[in-house]
Amino acid sequence: MAAVEQLLRAVDAVAEQGEEAVLATVVKVEGSAYRRPGARMLITALGQTEGTISGGCLESEVARTAWWLTESGPALRSYSTADDEEDGDVAVSFGLGCNGKVHILFERIDAPAGRVLLRGLRALQADGEGRALATLVSASPDLGQRQLLNPDGGLEGQLPQALQAPVQQALQQALVERGTSLHRFQQAGSEVQVLVEYLAPARRLVIFGGGHDAQPLVRMAKLLGWHVTVIDSRAHFARDSRFPDADQVLHGQLTDRFDPLPLLQGAAVAVMTHSLQQDAHWLACALASEAVYIGQLGPRDRTERLLREMTAERSVAPGLERLYYPIGLDLGGDTPESVAMAILGEMTAVFNGRQGGMLKGRTSSIHDVSPTHYHQVAADAEQQADPLLRTETY
Structure with a gap:
C-alpha cells in the first residue's frame, strides 16, 4: 500500500503542475524477475520517476523511452535480462544473465483507461476494501x-x-x-x-501496548505501507504524541465497553503490554477474533501460564493455531529495533504463506x-x- 500512496501522491503532484505523465506497468513475467505483474512506475515529462518495475536495471531505459512510445497511444514492450546472445528482436536485451523477460504496458495516465485505474486505487485507499x-x-x-x-x-x-x-x-x-x-x-x-x-x-497491524518497544514496530510497519493501530489501557501510553506515524492510537479500557474485535479481523496482532493483566485481556480478545496472526511477546512459560489461566476459565482457548510465541523470527537481536524487525518478518511470512527460512535453503522459485x-x-x-x-x- 505504500507504493499506492506514493504513486497517487506523484499523480496529484503532476496534476497540480498541469503536466502529463506515463504509467509503466509490469503485465507479464517470464523466468526470473525482481517485480511481479502489477508493479508500476510513473514517469513525468521531465523524466522523474516514482515506483519501481525491476531491481533497478530497467528503470532508466523505461524512463528514457516512455514518452515517444506513447505518442500514439498505449504501447507494449518486452525487456530481457538473459544473456547477450539473445536475439535483440525478441526484446530489448540487457544481458544481465538473470534469464528473465519482463513485459511492460506504457500508457498516458490521463487516458480513460488510466483514470479507471486511478479511481480504483483511490477508492481502495479510502475504504480499505x-x-x-x-x-x-x-x-x-x-x-x-x-x-x-x-x-x-x-x-x-x-x-x-x-x-x-x-x-x-x-x-x-x-x-x-x-x-x-x-x-x-x-x-x-x-x-x-x-x-x-x-x-x-493495506495490511493491518494492531499493537496492544504503547511501550518504547512498540515505537520502532510502528515506524517499520509504516515503511511497509501497513495500517497501524496502537491500543493501551494506560492513558499515559495511549497518546498520539508517542506514535506520530500510527494511523490511530486508542485508549482501550479493560472492559466490555471497548470491543477491539472489528479492528482485528484479517489483521496481524502483537500483544506486548509488559503487563500480565493487560496481556491476558488482550490476548483473549485476539484469540476470539478473526486475526490472521497473533503474536505474544515474552518468554514461552509466561505465555503458557496465560493460556492455562484462560483454559481454566473458559475450558478451551480458541485460535491457538494462529498464536505465535515467543513472537518473531529467531534473528538473535535484542534491541527494540531488532525485535521489531523479527516481529514484522514473522508476520510477513505468515501473510505470504511462507516459513521465514533462509532463501539459500529454498528449492523452488x-x-x-x-x-x-x-x-x-x-x-x-x-x-x-x-x-x-x-x-x-x-
Whole structure:
C-alpha cells in the first residue's frame, strides 16, 4: 500500500503542475524477475520517476523511452535480462544473465483507461476494501482497455463486447482468491490476453501496548505501507504524541465497553503490554477474533501460564493455531529495533504463506508463480466462455 500512496501522491503532484505523465506497468513475467505483474512506475515529462518495475536495471531505459512510445497511444514492450546472445528482436536485451523477460504496458495516465485505474486505487485507499482490475495486454487497437470490479459488484470501464462475460467471471474469481493471474482468451483463431489483478488493501497491524518497544514496530510497519493501530489501557501510553506515524492510537479500557474485535479481523496482532493483566485481556480478545496472526511477546512459560489461566476459565482457548510465541523470527537481536524487525518478518511470512527460512535453503522459485488461464470464447458474444481449458504458471 505504500507504493499506492506514493504513486497517487506523484499523480496529484503532476496534476497540480498541469503536466502529463506515463504509467509503466509490469503485465507479464517470464523466468526470473525482481517485480511481479502489477508493479508500476510513473514517469513525468521531465523524466522523474516514482515506483519501481525491476531491481533497478530497467528503470532508466523505461524512463528514457516512455514518452515517444506513447505518442500514439498505449504501447507494449518486452525487456530481457538473459544473456547477450539473445536475439535483440525478441526484446530489448540487457544481458544481465538473470534469464528473465519482463513485459511492460506504457500508457498516458490521463487516458480513460488510466483514470479507471486511478479511481480504483483511490477508492481502495479510502475504504480499505479489495478490488479486481482487468487490463487488456495484447498488442491490438484495444491495448490497455480496463474494467474494474468494485466490492459492491459494480463495474467501471470498458472491454471489447466479446470479452465482457468471461472477464467478469475472472474478476469475480480474483476477488475470491485474492490473486493476480493472466487470462488468455481464444476466439476464431486469434488470442487476447488480459491481466486480472487483485488490488489488495493495506495490511493491518494492531499493537496492544504503547511501550518504547512498540515505537520502532510502528515506524517499520509504516515503511511497509501497513495500517497501524496502537491500543493501551494506560492513558499515559495511549497518546498520539508517542506514535506520530500510527494511523490511530486508542485508549482501550479493560472492559466490555471497548470491543477491539472489528479492528482485528484479517489483521496481524502483537500483544506486548509488559503487563500480565493487560496481556491476558488482550490476548483473549485476539484469540476470539478473526486475526490472521497473533503474536505474544515474552518468554514461552509466561505465555503458557496465560493460556492455562484462560483454559481454566473458559475450558478451551480458541485460535491457538494462529498464536505465535515467543513472537518473531529467531534473528538473535535484542534491541527494540531488532525485535521489531523479527516481529514484522514473522508476520510477513505468515501473510505470504511462507516459513521465514533462509532463501539459500529454498528449492523452488523465490517468488510465487502467477497462473495463466486459457479459455475458449464462444463466437456469440452473448454466450459465456466455455469451461477453463487448462491452467499453467509463469
